[in-house]
Structures are given as C-alpha cells and as structure tokens.
Amino acid sequence: MTPQTTPSTTRNTLSPAAGEQEGPGPALTEGAARGRFSRLPQLAGRSFIPLGLFARLPLAMLAMGTLTLVTSVSGSFAAGGAAAGAVGIGSALGAPVLGSLADRRGQRPVLLLAAVLNTVAVLALVLAANATGSGDFPPVVLAAAFAAGATCPQVGPLARVRWMALTTDATGPSMPPGGAARDLDTALSYESTADEVTFVLGPALVGILASLVAPWLPLALAAAMTITLVPAFAIHPTHHAVPAAPRRGGRKGKGAAPAAKLPWAVALPVVAMVCMGTFFGSTQAALSAFSARLAGAEIAGLLYAVMGLSSAAAALSVAYWPRRAGLALRWVLCAVLMAGLAVLLLLPASLPSMAAVLLALGLPVGPVMVTVFAVGGKLAPAGRLGTVMTGLASGIVAGTAIGSSVGGQLAQHQGPSAAFLVPVCAAAALALLGAGAAVVIRRRG
Numbered sequence: 001m002t003p004q005t006t007p008s009t010t011r012n013t014l015s016p017a018a019g020e021q022e023g024p025g026p027a028l029t030e031g032a033a034r035g036r037f038s039r040l041p042q043l044a045g046r047s048f049i050p051l052g053l054f055a056r057l058p059l060a061m062l063a064m065g066t067l068t069l070v071t072s073v074s075g076s077f078a079a080g081g082a083a084a085g086a087v088g089i090g091s092a093l094g095a096p097v098l099g100s101l102a103d104r105r106g107q108r109p110v111l112l113l114a115a116v117l118n119t120v121a122v123l124a125l126v127l128a129a130n131a132t133g134s135g136d137f138p139p140v141v142l143a144a145a146f147a148a149g150a151t152c153p154q155v156g157p158l159a160r161v162r163w164m165a166l167t168t169d170a171t172g173p174s175m176p177p178g179g180a181a182r183d184l185d186t187a188l189s190y191e192s193t194a195d196e197v198t199f200v201l202g203p204a205l206v207g208i209l210a211s212l213v214a215p216w217l218p219l220a221l222a223a224a225m226t227i228t229l230v231p232a233f234a235i236h237p238t239h240h241a242v243p244a245a246p247r248r249g250g251r252k253g254k255g256a257a258p259a260a261k262l263p264w265a266v267a268l269p270v271v272a273m274v275c276m277g278t279f280f281g282s283t284q285a286a287l288s289a290f291s292a293r294l295a296g297a298e299i300a301g302l303l304y305a306v307m308g309l310s311s312a313a314a315a316l317s318v319a320y321w322p323r324r325a326g327l328a329l330r331w332v333l334c335a336v337l338m339a340g341l342a343v344l345l346l347l348p349a350s351l352p353s354m355a356a357v358l359l360a361l362g363l364p365v366g367p368v369m370v371t372v373f374a375v376g377g378k379l380a381p382a383g384r385l386g387t388v389m390t391g392l393a394s395g396i397v398a399g400t401a402i403g404s405s406v407g408g409q410l411a412q413h414q415g416p417s418a419a420f421l422v423p424v425c426a427a428a429a430l431a432l433l434g435a436g437a438a439v440v441i442r443r444r445g
Contacts, residue, residue: 036186036319043166043183044238051236053194055229056155058222060202062122063087065218066145068206069129070137072215079137083129083145085401090149092397098154099390103383106244107158111234114153115226121147122223126216153230156195157389163187164377164385165241184374186319192369196312200305207301242385265440266388269376272331272433273392276369277399279338279426282407283307284400286345286419287354289411294351306355307362315366327378328438331371334364335434339427345420368430375437379444399426 040049063084071080102110125144132141167184206218284304291299321330341361348354373392380388403422411419 036182037190037316039183040187040190043187044162045236048162048236048238049190051229051233052155052159053198054225055153055233056159056194057198057202057205058118058122058226058230059091059152059155060198061206061218061222062091062148062152064203064206065210065222066125066148068210069126069215069219070132070141070145072210073129073132074137076137079141082137083141086142086145087149088397088401090146091152092149092394092401094150094152095154095157095390095394095397096387097150099157099386099388100384102154102158102161102242102386102390104244107161107239107242107386108234111153111155111158112231114151115230115234118148118151118153118230119223119227121151122219122226124148126219126223130216153226153233154390154393155230155233156191157393158386159233160188160191160373160377160389161242161385162238163191166238181323182319184377185321185323185370188370188373189315189318189366192315192318192366192373193312195369196308196315196366200308203301204305263379263381265379265444266376266391268433268437268440269372269379269388270391270395272372272430272437273395274399274402275426275429275433276372277396277401278403278406279342279365279399279423279430280396281400281403281405282419282422282426283345283403285404285407285411286416286422288408289416289419290348290354291351293416299351303351303354303358307358307365310359310362311366311369312362313366314363315370318367318370321367326438326441327371327375328434328441331368331375331434331437332431334368334371335427335431337364338368339424339431342420342424342427345423346417375441378441 066087067080067084069080070076070083074080098110098114121144125141125148128138128141128144132138164184164187167181167187205221209217209221284300287300287303291303325333338361341357341364344357345354345361348357373389376388376392377385403426407419407422410422
C-alpha cells in the first residue's frame with residue numbers, strides 16, 4: 001500500500017476525521033483492481049458519498065412537493081402548476097448565481113447561506129399555501145415558490161466541482177497512466193447516477209408522505225434535510241480542494257487563481273443540457289398522455305422511472321468504458337443512439353411494450369449526461385467550474401420546462417405520438433452539438 005502524494009494546497013486542510021479517511025487518500029493500484037468505484041472514498045472520504053447523495057434530495061422533492069401542496073389546498077391544478085413552474089424558474093435563474101458566488105467566495109459560505117435562506121423560503125411557502133383557501137391563489141405563494149427555487153443549494157453541481165479538483169490533484173508514483181482522468185470519469189458516472197436516483201426517489205417520497213400523512217409534510221421534511229445535511233456537506237473537508245477565485249483585480253485566497261471570463265465554447269454543453277432537459281420534459285408529458293389512454297395519467301411516473309433506472313445503471317458503467325475514443329465521439333455516438341431509440345416511442349400500444357422501449361432508451365441517456373458534464377469541466381476556465389456546473393444544471397431545468405410545455409401542447413391537441421417527436425428532435429440536436437464540441441475540443445488540443 002503506497003500512500004498517494006497530495007498537493008500542498010490540500011495536504012494540510014483535508015485531515016482525516018477520527019476513524020475515517022477524509023480527503024484525498026491512498027491511490028492504490030490494487031484498489032483499482034478491486035473496482036474503479038473503490039477509488040472514490042479514497043479520494044474524498046467515506047462520508048462524502050452518502051452526504052452528497054442525501055443533501056441533494058430536497059431539490060428533487062421541491063417541485064413535486066410544491067405542486068402537491070398548492071393543488072391540495074387550493075383545489076386548482078393550474079395554481080399548483082404555476083407554483084411548481086415558479087420553483088423551476090427560480091432554480092434555473094438562481095443556480096448560476098450561487099455557482100458564481102461559490103467560485104468567488106468559496107463553496108462553504110455560499111452553501112451555508114443558501115441552506116438558511118432556502119429553509120426559510122420553503123417554510124414560508126408551506127405557511128403561505130396553508131393559509132390559502134380553496135380556489136384562492138395569492139401572489140405571496142408564487143413569490144415564496146420562486147424564492148424556494150432560487151435559493152435551493154446546488155449540491156450536485158458543486159459536488160462535481162469538488163470531484164474535478166480532487167481527481168486533478170490525485171497524482172503520485174502509484175497512479176496508473178491516465179488514472180486521474182479515469183477517476184474523473186468514475187466520479188462523474190457516480191454523480192449522474194446519484195442525480196437519477198434522487199429524482200426518482202424524491203417525487204416518490206413526496207407521493208407517499210402527502211397521501212399517507214399530509215400534503216405539507218414533504219416540504220417540511222425537505223426543509224429539515226436542507227438545514228441539517230447541506231451545512232454538513234458545506235463544511236466537509238473536501239471544500240478545501242476548491243479554493244475561492246475572486247474576479248481579476250480582486251483579492252484572492254491562498255492557492256486560488258483569478259477567475260477567467262467564460263469562453264463562448266461553454267455555451268455548447270449548456271445548450272446541450274437544455275436539449276437534455278427538453279428530452280426529459282417532453283417525454284414526461286407524452287407519457288402522461290399515453291398512459292391516460294390506457295390506465296390513467298398517474299402511471300406515467302412509473303413508466304418514466306423505468307428509463308431512469310436503466311439510465312442510472314448505464315451512467316455507472318461509463319467508468320469502465322475505454323477512453324481512447326474521446327469525449328466528443330462518445331457524446332455523438334450516444335446521442336445518435338438516443339435519437340434512434342426515441343423513434344421507437346412511436347410504436348408501443350401497451351404499457352409493457354412502452355416499458356421495454358423506455359428501458360432501452362435509458363441506456364444512452366446516462367452516458368450522455370456524464371459526457372456533457374465532463375466536457376463542461378474541460379471547457380471551463382480556471383476559477384469558474386462552479387459557474388459552469390450550475391449553468392449545466394440550470395440548462396436541464398430550463399429545458400425540462402420547455403419540453404413539458406411543448407410536449408404538453410402537442411399531446412393535448414395532436415396526441416401522444418406528436419409529443420413523442422419532441423424527444424427525437426432533442427436527441428438529434430444533442431448529436432449536432434456533440435459534433436460542434438468535437439471541433440472545439442480538437443482546436444483546444
């Protein structure tokens with residue numbers, strides 16, 4: 001067992017907790033032989049993985065919890081949808097702001113502040129909604145929903161930033177050739193799987209708690225998790241791996257490079273994530289119309305979860321894919337496969353056949369997400385990783401809203417078959433953007 005050489009910027013700050021290896025640990029070739037994912041606890045500490053997983057769960061509960069609560073107390077689906085939409089808009093606008101602040105001020109203070117503000121906003125939303133009578137929808141509910149979305153701590157994107165820093169710093173004589181890049185692939189594979197798991201578990205938890213106990217309970221639980229788990233994530237020793245990088249001309253912390261301007265090329269992965277969100281949102285809307293004809297619209301969530309499961313499993317597998325092909329080719333090939341499989345959504349006439357198509361369709365989805373996040377990290381300038389990662393997450397949120405709107409309109413007026421054409425077009429656009437990314441990456445060397 002050969003200990004890993006740790007860079008001076010993190011050697012003293014990432015000290016092990018009692019009884020646990022925290023921060024960068026031994027980089028062992030025999031550990032890689034046991035499995036690539038065994039490297040992750042060595043890099044970040046055993047507590048970081050479950051902490052990062054559960055700390056992002058409140059975000060996955062927020063939109064569905066808002067929809068459920070406001071619809072329940074007001075008796076209006078339109079009011080519930082408007083409040084959930086306000087959460088999405090707030091998150092799409094607020095996430096890059098939080099990411100930029102995290103780049104400039106450091107992750108810890110920004111996450112701590114966001115945890116407090118979000119807890120207050122969610123509790124205000126619960127109180128405002130419960131004070132609403134049937135048929136009423138006061139503006140304060142919309143404002144509280146927007147604030148809850150805008151202040152939601154961006155645990156997933158900022159966790160990816162930490163992984164990128166940790167894998168970049170993971171050097172040493174025991175590191176195999178290409179080991180740092182392989183570690184990053186493994187970490188991003190895990191992160192995409194964690195996102196898939198939480199965005200399946202979150203709405204399911206909302207449904208169970210709201211139906212068995214009370215409609216306000218999911219949001220109250222989300223607030224409780226935010227105020228406890230997010231601060232624990234914020235102060236985890238891995239935050240030292242990402243020093244603050246103030247704007248050029250400002251004072252900067254020890255070991256931090258001044259933040260650079262974002263290059264235009266970063267728009268490629270961001271727009272790609274908008275396409276990915278459009279794929280998700282339109283698929284959900286089309287599945288609602290499809291399942292409503294056969295068994296009820298509520299079955300759509302179960303069908304969509306089938307795609308989420310195969311997507312999560314495929315995302316994990318990226319850690320074992322050969323790296324010779326490169327990120328751009330992986331992006332293009334998986335997106336082309338997505339578009340081809342999405343065409344099959346037009347064929348099923350029963351729930352089992354649709355489930356089979358969705359199971360296959362999920363296989364390229366997870367790898368595309370892993371790859372786009374990796375490309376975003378590659379194109380991000382020094383000191384702007386947080387901004388780029390949260391921008392990618394915002395792209396998904398904005399795209400989901402676009403896809404839900406367009407897909408819902410087509411499903412309403414033309415039927416589910418017309419709505420299923422939207423994910424096909426979104427996947428095709430992803431492939432074209434991948435080709436553009438290939439040109440940019442090649443020019444950058």
